[in-house]
Structures are given as structure tokens and as C-alpha cells.
Amino acid sequence: MEEDILIQISNRIKERRREKNITVQELATRADVSKGLISQIENSRTIPSLLVLIEIIKALEIDLNEFFKDIRHKANDYPVLVKRKSEYEYFEKEHTIGFHYQRIFTQSINHSTVDIVILELEPNASRPLVETEAFEYKYVLSGEVEYQFSKEKIILNQGDSVLFDGRLPHTPRNLGTTIASMLVIYFFEEKK
Numbered sequence: 001m002e003e004d005i006l007i008q009i010s011n012r013i014k015e016r017r018r019e020k021n022i023t024v025q026e027l028a029t030r031a032d033v034s035k036g037l038i039s040q041i042e043n044s045r046t047i048p049s050l051l052v053l054i055e056i057i058k059a060l061e062i063d064l065n066e067f068f069k070d071i072r073h074k075a076n077d078y079p080v081l082v083k084r085k086s087e088y089e090y091f092e093k094e095h096t097i098g099f100h101y102q103r104i105f106t107q108s109i110n111h112s113t114v115d116i117v118i119l120e121l122e123p124n125a126s127r128p129l130v131e132t133e134a135f136e137y138k139y140v141l142s143g144e145v146e147y148q149f150s151k152e153k154i155i156l157n158q159g160d161s162v163l164f165d166g167r168l169p170h171t172p173r174n175l176g177t178t179i180a181s182m183l184v185i186y187f188f189e190e191k192k
Contacts, residue, residue, distance in 0.1 A: 007044050009053070012067065014042040016060045030059035080149060080168065085159030115186040121145065121174040132166030134186040143180025146173045 017027050028035040033052055040046040048056065057067050129150065139161040147154045147162055150169045156162060164170065166186070174180040
């Protein structure tokens with residue numbers, strides 16, 4: 001997605017580093033990460049963990065609020081992000097043996113409450129389109145599910161996932177003859 005939040009963050013890191021006349025190597029040393037990681041982040045080829053991002057921002061000597069000021073999604077409507085199992089990003093962490101990580105989605109939401117549930121849909125389960133005051137992440141554990149939004153339908157199979165703003169009218173439908181199961185994570189923003 002062009003001009004996505006992650007691209008804005010990558011660009012802001014690069015801009016601030018250049019403004020301060022700091023080399024990639026100097027920033028990496030200050031943030032205690034590799035030069036290659038800084039390069040990958042600045043070129044939007046990888047997503048830093050929250051802790052690494054905070055260390056980079058501190059190394060740039062920028063206030064967190066100032067860094068994130070004006071970073072937002074530029075689209076006029078709320079996006080629906082679909083990621084197929086084949087698109088999950090494999091990555092490694094240092095000091096591990098036999099650990100296999102897959103990055104599915106990274107979504108940052110300030111002042112939020114997270115609710116994690118398992119949703120099972122019977123073959124003929126139905127409900128009208130609903131809206132929730134949360135961002136919703138769905139991971140299909142088993143079965144085939146069709147997600148209907150006000151203007152589109154997306155079919156998800158076992159291992160597929162979807163992330164969207166719950167204020168977009170939506171509902172799932174089980175396309176199979178047995179129970180479909182999904183891991184669901186709701187990110188509720190606290191009212192200020």
C-alpha cells in the first residue's frame with residue numbers, strides 16, 4: 001500500500017538521520033542494531049519491532065510524540081489488508097535454535113485494549129453486517145470463510161488472515177460443511 005504508515009515511518013527515520021548528519025553506521029551503533037537493519041528499515045524492506053523503533057528514535061534524539069506527529073493513513077476510506085499464508089514474512093531472531101517466526105501483520109494503535117478470542121462458525125451461521133469500535137485481525141485456523149464487507153467479498157482459507165477497521169460494515173460466512181475456526185484479535189482504542 002503506497003504512502004502507508006510504515007513507509008512514512010521509514011522515510012521519517014531517513015530524513016531525521018540526514019538532517020542530523022548521522023551516518024547509517026552511527027545510527028546503528030547508537031541504537032545497538034546492525035547497519036544492515038537500519039538500511040532495510042529506511043528502505044521499507046523490513047518492519048522494526050516496537051522496541052527497536054523506540055531505540056532508533058531515541059538514538060536520533062527526537063521526542064516520540066514529535067516523531068509520530070502527522071503520521072497517519074492517507075487513504076480516504078478505511079483499508080482492508082489481506083495477507084495470504086504464502087505472503088507471510090519469515091524472519092529470525094538472534095540466540096534461537098528451532099524457532100521459526102512468521103510476521104503476519106504489524107499494526108500500531110495508541111491507547112488500545114486488545115481482546116483475543118477464538119471464533120467458531122457453524123456451516124449455516126449467519127448475521128447481518130456489523131460494525132465494531134475496534135481494529136480487527138482474523139486468522140483462519142480451519143475451514144474456508146468468506147468475509148463480506150459493504151462493497152467486497154474476500155475468501156480466506158486455512159492460514160490466511162485479514163486486518164481491517166471494524167467500523168467498516170462486515171460479517172463472516174462459513175463456506176464449508178464443517179465448523180470453521182478463527183483466531184480473532186480486537187484492538188479497541190480508548191476514548192480520550
